[in-house]
Amino acid sequence: MTTRRTGQRGDAPAPGAVRQRDGGGRHSRKKSYKAQWFSVTALAVLGTVVVMHPDATNRRSLAAEVVAGASAPVTAPVTGVPISAVTPVPTPTQKFTTPLRPAPSLTRQPKGSKPNVTVSSGKLAVVPGFDKASGVRDKLTYRVEIEQGLSLNGAVVAATIHKTLTDPRGWQAIHPVSFERTDKADADLRIILATPTLTDKLCLPLDTGGEVSCRVEDRVVLNAKRWMYAIPAYDGDVSLYRSYLVNHEVGHALGHGHSTCTKAKTPAPVMMQQTKGLAGCLPNAWPTIKAT
Numbered sequence: 001m002t003t004r005r006t007g008q009r010g011d012a013p014a015p016g017a018v019r020q021r022d023g024g025g026r027h028s029r030k031k032s033y034k035a036q037w038f039s040v041t042a043l044a045v046l047g048t049v050v051v052m053h054p055d056a057t058n059r060r061s062l063a064a065e066v067v068a069g070a071s072a073p074v075t076a077p078v079t080g081v082p083i084s085a086v087t088p089v090p091t092p093t094q095k096f097t098t099p100l101r102p103a104p105s106l107t108r109q110p111k112g113s114k115p116n117v118t119v120s121s122g123k124l125a126v127v128p129g130f131d132k133a134s135g136v137r138d139k140l141t142y143r144v145e146i147e148q149g150l151s152l153n154g155a156v157v158a159a160t161i162h163k164t165l166t167d168p169r170g171w172q173a174i175h176p177v178s179f180e181r182t183d184k185a186d187a188d189l190r191i192i193l194a195t196p197t198l199t200d201k202l203c204l205p206l207d208t209g210g211e212v213s214c215r216v217e218d219r220v221v222l223n224a225k226r227w228m229y230a231i232p233a234y235d236g237d238v239s240l241y242r243s244y245l246v247n248h249e250v251g252h253a254l255g256h257g258h259s260t261c262t263k264a265k266t267p268a269p270v271m272m273q274q275t276k277g278l279a280g281c282l283p284n285a286w287p288t289i290k291a292t
């Protein structure tokens with residue numbers, strides 16, 4: 001069975017080709033020698049072919065015997081993993097001659113999709129979770145609320161806010177306060193991330209003009225457009241701008257008013273309205289660097 005299957009694969013020389021090279025068999029003795037030579041050669045070739053194709057059980061058995069006779073005992077089971085790691089390659093068919101379209105990349109955004117920071121649902125959702133106060137002074141609790149429909153990850157936003165509020169460069173180093181995040185209704189502060197439309201409503205009677213953020217009563221309202229894109233003066237450092245935004249508005253809640261840039265090329269006070277321009281000062285998010 002092995003020999004026949006191997007022959008069908010065409011791995012051995014074609015007998016017809018040998019006969020033609022012999023010139024039609026005019027000398028029978030010579031032909032006999034050549035026939036013997038052919039037989040020996042063919043067997044040798046077949047043996048080699050069998051060893052080189054260990055992808056079937058019976059051929060693997062033969063190969064195992066050859067290897068065992070040559071050197072070490074064979075430990076591979078007859079019905080287990082093939083001795084050689086030859087991977088069967090499927091035979092191409094007509095069906096696959098046309099190149100398949102590349103699979104869509106999961107990291108590529110659908111065409112035309114943009115993060116939503118402007119379409120307002122008008123509904124707020126509290127980000128669930130709790131971040132324990134890291135200081136020992138008076139606890140000030142806050143909860144994070146995000147307008148539904150915004151392309152923002154609530155957990156990431158909450159983590160960013162808490163990191164800013166508890167940063168050693170932040171208000172906790174100046175005020176006797178320790179910030180703790182909660183999702184309870186009785187939080188001292190509500191830190192809200194909203195579209196420009198909802199920001200304007202929640203900030204009334206202040207005029208935020210769809211561009212800036214505010215603090216009114218217990219509400220710190222952060223404009224999602226600024227949160228996403230910052231301002232040109234921050235030169236792409238959105239993370240730093242977000243910290244400025246949080247510290248500036250929470251600074252109002254702690255009783256701070258506005259200040260201005262008094263010396264060019266020095267850090268801007270965190271209580272300066274930096275969103276409206278830096279007036280020659282440098283971007284700064286931290287009250288310990290320059291608070292007022």
Ligand SMILES: [Zn+2]
Binds near residue numbers: 248252258273
């Ligand atoms: Zn302000």
